[in-house]
Amino acid sequence: MRAPLSWLREYVRVDATAEEIARRLAVSSLEVDRVIEMGVEDVGDNLSYLRVGRVLSADKHPNADKLQLCQLDTGEGEPRQIVCGAWNFGVGATVAVGLPGVLLPGFPAPLDERPLRGELSRGMILAEDEIGLGSDHAGIMILPDGIEPGTPLSDVLPVHEQVLDLTPTMNRVDLLSMVGLAREVATLFDGELLPIAVDDPPALETEPVDVTVEDPLGCPRYLARVFRGVTVAPSPMWLRARLHAAGMRSISNVVDVTNYVMHVYGSPLHVFDRTKLEGGRIVVRRATAGEEIRTLDGIPRKLDTRDLLITDGEKAVALAAIMGGEDSEVTDATTEVLLEAANFEPIGIMGSSERLGLRTEGSNRWEKGVDPYQAEAAAVLASRLLVDFTGAELTGSTDIHSGLPERPVVRLRTDRTDRIVGLVVSSEEQRSILDRLGFEVSEDWDVTVPTWRARDVTREIDVIEEVARVVLPRVPRTMPLRRLVEGHLTGDQRLRRVLEDVLTGAGFSEAYTWSLVANDPDPSAIRLSDPMSGDQAILRTTLIHGLVEAARENVDAGNAGIRLFEFARVYLPSDEQLPEERWRVAGIAAGGFDAARAAVEVVYDALHLGLRVRRAQRPFLHPGKAGETDAGWLGELHPALLDGSWGVFELDVATLIGPVPERILYDDVITFPPLRQDIAVVVEEEVEAAALVDVILEAGAPELREARVFDVYRGDQVGEGRKSVAIHLSFQVPDRTLSDDDALVVRQRVVAALADRFEAELRG
Amino acid sequence: MDAEALEREGLAAAAAAISADAVEAVRIEFLGRKSAIKQALRDVRDRETGMTLNAVRERLETAIDERESVLARAELDARLTQERVDVTLPVGGQTRGSLHLITQIRREVEDIFLGLGYRVVDGREVETTRYNFDGLNFPAGHPARSPLATLFIDEETVLRTETSPSQIRTMEMQQPPVYMVSLGRTYRRDTPDATHSPIFHQVEGLVVDEGITLADLTGTLDLLFKKLFGEQRRSEFRTHYFPFTEPSIEAYVSCHICDGDGCPVCRHSGWIEVGGAGMVDPRLFEFVGYDPERYSGFAFGWGLERIAMLRHEFPDLRELWRNDLRFSRQF
Incomplete structure (x- = not known):
């Protein structure tokens, strides 16, 4: 606006x-x-160089075929000679003149006197676009007769706005x-x-106006007026200038009146060429399925039964509240006009406007709910201007409605205003604010809402807002009392931060990738009913694919040392209306399986959790380098997905942190230090480290405290298909220091168990 | 034996030694088992001579020890001087990871409000229209309810369009006082460009208690602005409209680039719009079963991307989703 x-x-x-x-x-x-x-520009005396002038003579320039040599009365006593390129005026015309010295918009320097083809031009006769009053440059501006030459132009037209x-x-x-x-x-x-004083033009010879509203919910009011003897012509200069300043294009006097009045009252109007209406009739109804109308912009619009139409009983003549029809448009030849000042229900109009992708100044207002009372004021002003500008006569009028809405009445407690706003606003001031806004306030604070706010203001709190917004600059800054509250993160939230910090400490940078994806490994993953694009159609059930893409972007950007993690939700299909949303933490790092394993190890260690990895298979992982834990999986990314060797993992956060101990109890490993020994055993290639360690710990209990594989050797000395696994053993009991003899006994148990279970041979 | 001469000779020899080996040779010569002083001590018969000789021996020992430690120190100094490295040369090794900029701001905001006694609530991202629209007082026909604005899964299920549904869920779960913030992903049907993304992040704040006022809201937001944009920032609040608050306001902060003088960042207005806020509409209280006569409250909800872009002056929001390490490692 x-x-x-x-x-x-x-x-x-x-x-x-x-x-x-x-x-x-x-x-x-x-x-x-x-x-x-x-x-x-209104700087210095710039505007004083713009004057009204009267043309005293206008003759062809002696040295140029396309120019006129004019003498003008500009109120200076002496005639002023000006060379002009326009031909749309003659002797006696009242025009706008720019005197030398004036700075016009778009000009680099003030106008000066100069000879044009040998004749001195002492100024410029102005076209509307040269002083920003319009876009027309077909000819110079013709002003109404009767203005005294020399009158400042700014007294007549808004030359600066x-x-x-x-x-x-x-x-x-x-x-x-x-x-x-x-x-x-x-x-x-x-x-x-300042009230708008306007007299409704009299209807002298009245005729009936045939209007039927078949859908009073969609069209609660239809006020129609008929005009005969219309002469369609350009609008007067002041109206053109106003519309231009308001960002609207001048079309013709009839159409300009509707736009002008819409701008004044906010109630959109429409005009029909009445001779194009069958029987001069108006019928407001819903469209039939597949019905078509060609709107003013020349585009055929296919409608459905939700769209509201203005028809003449035979054919559609306007898409109600949105745009007129091409067939009933007012043209230069129009002599009879039917003026529509209606009211339309907003939600249906918004729906039609959205479905058709058609938004207009009119629909923009209707869809917000225009006050039905305004239709009458708009009709009166429009009638006055149509009669004045087009020479028409008002010959008929009708106003169809079944009662206009009651104005809401709300009881206001002025102290409640103070309690909501946090500022004492005297009841006199509250009354005065509401009064100025058009509310009527009774002695006992019954507030009657004006018609133009009746949709929005229906409760006490709405009235309080009216006061609040006016006093808003005075509202102080205070803090809530906050008794009985204390702030803390939940345990889960705290552990999520720990995870983030551990991973950044391990060199991983956090990535954010899209929760909506093109493909997901889970065929039952949730799909949007109407996605924006195929790339954003499915709610993901895994984070890995987003991270692979993020890694790829970084590779393409030439970045080195790529390590990324993401902390986000996945959306697992469930039997309920809503999917199960679960936090996941996932990562990708250059360096193959080891990079993933190292990251997962540090995560588990930071949470004081033991890590157990089992061999597993995932379609997106290297088949020989894939494992799973209770909380997720880790492995080397299948090389088909991204060049190079990449470690990847994804863990379900709730599962991961579920077993995290709430309280950690002290374990005395200091008073009686451990006894440490290493052993190496030769086993078949298939025997996995975790299985060895499990057996060792079981056989070595309780004195064996820790067993950790620290080296694996393959070679001639151990033979084909076999490997030597070096294991670090740590013996410790809480009540004494163990001797070598104690350790030997335990160690023999361990070796025996390994031999029994894996046919392992002690080496060296 | 002349003890005095022996001492003079020994002290001179120790002082003359110029290496650890030479000092050791001096020690053997003057204090070793076959040294003159050890011989003399073995042969000594009277107490006085013994004391004199022992004193000489101790003085020689001290002198030799001192000489030894001086030489050892000199040798260490010489070696360390040779071990000089170019300390200006980077070695690499440890790489630092970084939290996503939005996570950093999320934590900042969380920590500010934790300090004020608020709790952090994790909301859902997939929501029912009941929580996303009905409970928040979106009227029928509100543009946000349209599939042109919102991503639907089915007619009654949407990707939340703001973090506000967490308000309703929180109020349904507990009685006042409520002091909470909720941060997370939100979704709207916006075509991605420099300032729009169909997925973005919001911070939601909600307070419900006895006697909560609009002034409490403006005071809280003023504090938040100062923490996020600098202590010298000023705030301004302008009237606005949201279905779920009444009165509603839009919060502005004085431009941190020009401090209000006008610059391209604030589009020459001196003020930067940060986001919406307001007093909780009594309809929300009715929806969750709170007594609107007893309790009042305020709420606010803003985009975190906008805060990030304003504060760190990068022009394109899509950088936040590109995950280019050259971007993310700057923060």
């Missing part, structure tokens, strides 16, 4: 600059995108109107609202 300030000031008297108004509105009313400066570019929130459709903005400005600055 663009609000030219000169227009706004016609409805509110306020002593404030554009910047002050913009600042105050931004805090208390609506978003102000910017203040746009339009037209001729400041325009507020505004975006109201969706509950404030009333601010998509000049009167709504004027009321807001009057409230915030304690200014005076």
